[in-house]
Amino acid sequence: MRNLIFVILTVSVIIIFSGFDKSKPLDNVSSLDFKKIDANQISTFVGNTGGFDRNPVTFNSGFEWPKGSGMFAVYSSGLWISCRVGDSIRVSLSDYDSEYRPGYFDYNTQMPMGAEDPNYRLYKVSPDFPNGNNDFDSWNLWPVGQGAPWVDNNGNGIYEPPADNPLMKGDQNLFCSFTDGYRDSVLNSRSAPPLKAEIHMYAWAKTQSVCADVINYEWKIINKNVSAWNDFSSAIWSDIDIGSAINDKGGSDSVKNLVYGYNGTNQDPVYGPVPPAVGVIIKEVTGHLNSLYKSDYATVFKCGDGECPRDSMEVYNVMHGFKRDGSNAVNPITNQITRYKYSGDPVSGIGWNDSTSGDRYIFIGSLIGTVQSLDTADFKTISIIKKGSNNLSSVAELKNCVNFVISVNNISSETPGDFKLYQNYPNPFNPSTMIRFDLVNKNFVTLKIFDVLGREIKTLVNSNYAAGTYEVDFNAAGLPSGIYYYTLKAGGFSDSKKLMLIR
Ligand SMILES: [Ca+2]
Ligand SMILES: [Ca+2]
Ligand SMILES: [Ca+2]
Incomplete structure (x- = not known):
């Protein structure tokens, strides 16, 4: 235990050199807000300053799974962004403290606004409660003026609930x-000038789980700086603590755009036998929409071993795929330079795996490149947790679930009366639309997009699904305006419909 004078004299040194400081709560801003998101078996907290998974009252682990169990798998998570403006390094992040504040960034005055305005709180709506209740805001409070996404059902450009409604991809939908x-004005350990970013977070979760429990986060990161952001990178940092924090391991999967943590043994002091694996997936990124890889780096930090970034330059380095000192990471099995740490298969033991257990932090990001002034970078991520039949099979099952949770949402597991492919919504659209279909029984399902010449543009679904109703998010970014077709095949059932992209 440290004595008080020592702590006071050395606090600045500790902040600079210890990497992550778990003790520092957020300072007081009147619009600071947290809400619970607990639609499925994940019960966690989301804040309006880029942080999530931390309990805002106790400052302890906030990501409870299963819901109501009193067991937690993540201590704290947050959004990190970095770029260069000219020669100047910029990083902003949320880990235990946050360098963000509620509000917006006014382009004309180049000033932040709104932190003291209670309207810049966190909003939460449900499709079941247009008028709100104790847990949910009424739809007419949804802050469309702040950029909250909504659906113009009557097509007149004016938000008029309940005729119009918030965009509700989930049973619980949050915006800030x-x-x-x-x-x-914020004391922080990795001081650098701000990027001058305005960020809109839309988080949502479904009651029904497809394969694994997940929460979706959609971050719209707007460059309000008069200058371009060069080499812009965004990432999710997460201090996973699966039950006990001291016996965890980490890994990454570049093909699945996944970073994850798991228990080092099949016995955790908190979870007992068969601890779950927990991870973060990058679902979609501006500039990466038509390519296989949406993550550009994924790593696992061991802070005690000198791996956690301590200042803005080191944060910038790890956010561009390097070690904190700017050197390349090398896979010791292949001797190749890599941007994916512990990319092996812990189940078979093949490849580069985390060979010791301890306190782990997982980190995954995308190199988005140049973001011009007033342009927006979209960054969509998913928190996922899954339990298998032992600590390692939890990893295998988590990986197996990635393809399900990135593309398809099970909106009802009631068995429909017939196979059906619905008209996409909205239509016309730009750049995203939802396609819904019903399955009467378990089937191998394909859902593909074609152009007017019949050329296949994209495969949205290509897997087995149980009976139920599903929704698939189709993002047409990078495609030209025009008419396209989508075709569903499930067993002997096949149907096609037309959709229209208007830019
Ligand atoms: Ca309207
Ligand atoms: Ca553990
Ligand atoms: Ca940890």
Whole structure:
């Protein structure tokens, strides 16, 4: 135990050199807000400053799984962004503290606004409660003026609930706006000037789980700086603590755009036997929409071993696929330079795997490149947790679930009366639309997009699904305006419909 004078004299040194400081709560801003998101078996907290998974009252682990068990798998998570503006390194992040504040960044005055405005709180709506209740805001409070996504059902450009409604991809849907523009007034350990970003977070979760329990996060990161962001990178950092924090391991999967943590043994002091594996997936990224890889780096930090970034340069380095000192990571099995740490298969033991157990932090990001002034970078991520038949099979099953949870949402597991392919919604659209279908029984399902010449553009679904109703998010970014077709095949059933992309 440290004595008080030592702590006072050395606090700045500790902040600079210890990497992550778990003790520091957020300072007081009147619009600071947290809400629970607990639609499925994940019960966790989301804040309006880029942080999530931490209990805002106790400052302890906030990501409970299964819901109501009193067992937690993640201590704290947050959004990190970095770029260069000219020669100047910029990083903003949320780990235990946050360098963001609620509000927005005013382009004309180049000033952050809104942190003291209670309207810049966190909003939460449900499709079941247009008028709200104790847990949910009424639809008419949904802050479309702040950029909250909504559906213009009557097509007149004006938000008029309940005729119009919030975009509700989930049974619970949250929105907030925040900015790193207040940075100059915030004490932080990795000081660098702000990017001048305004970020809109839309988080949603479904009651019905497909394969694994998940929460979706959609981050719209708007460059409100008068200058371009060069080499812009965004990432999710997560201090996974699966039950006990001291016996975990980590790994990554570049093909699945996944970073994950798991228990080092099949026995955890908190979870007991068969501890779950927990991870973060990058679902979709501006500039990566038509390519296989959406993550560009994924790593696992062991802070005690000198791996956690300590200042803005080291954060910038790890956010561009390097070790914190700027050197390349090398896979010791292949001797090749890599941007994916512990990319082996822990189940078979083949490849580069985490060989010791301890406190782990998982980290995954995308190199988005140049973001011009007033342009937006979209960054969609998923928190996922899955339990198998032992600590390693939890990893295998988590990986198996990735393809299900990135593309398809099970919106009802009631067995429909017939196979059906619905008209996409909205239509016309730009750039995203939802396609819904019903399955009467378990089938191998394909759902593909074709152009007017019959050329296959994209496969949205290509897997087995149980009976139920599903929704698939189709993002047409990178495609030209025009008419396209989508075709569903499930067993002997086949149907096609037309959709229209208007830019
Ligand atoms: Ca309207
Ligand atoms: Ca553990
Ligand atoms: Ca940890």
